[in-house]
Amino acid sequence: MIVKADVCIVGGGPAGLVLALLLGRRGVDAVVLEKHETFLRDFRGDTVHPSTLQLMDELGLGEELERLPHRILRQIQVTYDGGTFRPVDFARLRAPHPYVMMLPQSDFLELLAEHGNFALYRGADVVEVRRRDRRVVGVTARTEQGPVKVDAPLTVACDGRNSTVRRELGLKSKVYGTPMDVLWFRLPREPGDPEGLAGRVDEGRLFIGIDRGDYWQMGFVVPKGGDEQVRAAGLPAFRAAIADSVPYLAGRVADIQDWDEVRTLTVRMDRLFRWHVPGALLIGDAAHAMSPVGGVGINLAIQDAVAAARVIGAAFERGRPPTERELATVQRRRSLPTAGTQLVQRALQRAMLSQALTGRPTTPPLPVRLLDRYPTLGAIPARVIGVGLRPEHV
Numbered sequence: 001m002i003v004k005a006d007v008c009i010v011g012g013g014p015a016g017l018v019l020a021l022l023l024g025r026r027g028v029d030a031v032v033l034e035k036h037e038t039f040l041r042d043f044r045g046d047t048v049h050p051s052t053l054q055l056m057d058e059l060g061l062g063e064e065l066e067r068l069p070h071r072i073l074r075q076i077q078v079t080y081d082g083g084t085f086r087p088v089d090f091a092r093l094r095a096p097h098p099y100v101m102m103l104p105q106s107d108f109l110e111l112l113a114e115h116g117n118f119a120l121y122r123g124a125d126v127v128e129v130r131r132r133d134r135r136v137v138g139v140t141a142r143t144e145q146g147p148v149k150v151d152a153p154l155t156v157a158c159d160g161r162n163s164t165v166r167r168e169l170g171l172k173s174k175v176y177g178t179p180m181d182v183l184w185f186r187l188p189r190e191p192g193d194p195e196g197l198a199g200r201v202d203e204g205r206l207f208i209g210i211d212r213g214d215y216w217q218m219g220f221v222v223p224k225g226g227d228e229q230v231r232a233a234g235l236p237a238f239r240a241a242i243a244d245s246v247p248y249l250a251g252r253v254a255d256i257q258d259w260d261e262v263r264t265l266t267v268r269m270d271r272l273f274r275w276h277v278p279g280a281l282l283i284g285d286a287a288h289a290m291s292p293v294g295g296v297g298i299n300l301a302i303q304d305a306v307a308a309a310r311v312i313g314a315a316f317e318r319g320r321p322p323t324e325r326e327l328a329t330v331q332r333r334r335s336l337p338t339a340g341t342q343l344v345q346r347a348l349q350r351a352m353l354s355q356a357l358t359g360r361p362t363t364p365p366l367p368v369r370l371l372d373r374y375p376t377l378g379a380i381p382a383r384v385i386g387v388g389l390r391p392e393h394v
Helices: 014-025 050-059 062-067 105-115 166-171 227-233 235-245 247-255 296-318 325-355 366-373 375-386
Strands: 001-003 007-008 030-034 071-073 075-080 083-090 098-104 119-122 125-132 135-143 146-152 156-157 174-175 180-188 197-202 205-211 215-223 263-265 271-273 280-282
Touching: 001 007, 001 156, 001 247, 007 014, 007 135, 014 030, 014 105, 014 296, 050 062, 050 296, 062 105, 062 235, 075 105, 083 235, 083 366, 105 156, 125 166, 135 156, 146 271, 180 247, 197 235, 205 235, 215 227, 215 235, 227 235, 235 247, 271 325, 271 375, 366 375
Parallel strands: 001 146, 007 030, 007 156, 030 119, 075 197, 156 280
Antiparallel strands: 071 098, 075 083, 125 135, 135 146, 174 271, 180 215, 180 263, 197 205, 205 215
16 A cells, blocks of 8 residues: 655654644644554553643643543652652643643554544554655565555654664664663552652662552663563562562562563664654654653653644645754754753763662662752752753644
8 A cells, every 4th residue: 555645754652643643733744654553552651741731731632631531740769778758849830731741652652643634544563664866765674464654845853762763774873871770660559658659779779759639650770781680580470679678568579479560671772873864854762862860761752742733834825844954853853852851860870870779888879868958949850850941842
């Protein structure tokens, strides 16, 4: 099957669907190719930040978003041996929504898909980027019904850190080292547990708990490549580590019956030197893989999409696809906030994570103590995490 469109968007995540929705509102014919049949996935980023909540208001979707089942996160708290500290306070933000909404990403994506004027192909796994005279002219996707060829003067890659488009184009990136990987798993949540996002730093162990209402999405942060060592020690040792570091979960660790219930996120941080080639643009994690620190990857990807929609939509309103020079303006606008956010993430990794993962005494770092002692300072990291260094608006 051959499909023709103005823009082919590879990847139906937050960046891809926000871009498609915005382009559709400007009369641009967009096709989205999503690899999976549904948006439902375990342990994907489910945070909707204040800047994204404001963007949803601007799109007229804020009230519908609020009606979806969700939790509200107003502070980030981290427990050390010396007590519990609250270094990030979103409630101090001067923003329409001074909090982070904890919302299943599948629900968020279904809302965008429902209100977008674009064609969405689910179960369409892109296997080839097609070029003519060194210019990208579309892609080929594999589906259960057979191959689908999309012909489009512009392809936008929103297919994540393992981007097929990125690999096919052979684009090079600046790679930053990360000290950790994360093991994700679920445990029941009970009345009396902490609310929101709770961290526990122990000697050689770091746990993160994300409140999902009736369960905890737990992250066990391990040294880079430490996944195999943890699994080799066996499930009883894994359960004992959880119970030792997070005592209120001790009576529930038996719920983890098999290693198949524990997923490994291999943390990577990089940034492409060039986000564009003739006929193609890369945004979100396809252009810059982020550390999970702060959960800012979704925020940045959506802001990339808003900036890209502005440039692409303006070009098609002039009756033509964007030139490569115009695509380059997207990278120029979004490079500074991306690089700045990655710099902050690397600093936090050094200050807060490396010490915990090496097993040294885990007294709270000075920045954490200061932010907790002087609560008004908590608005600073809240702005970096929740709003970003260059928020975009419709």
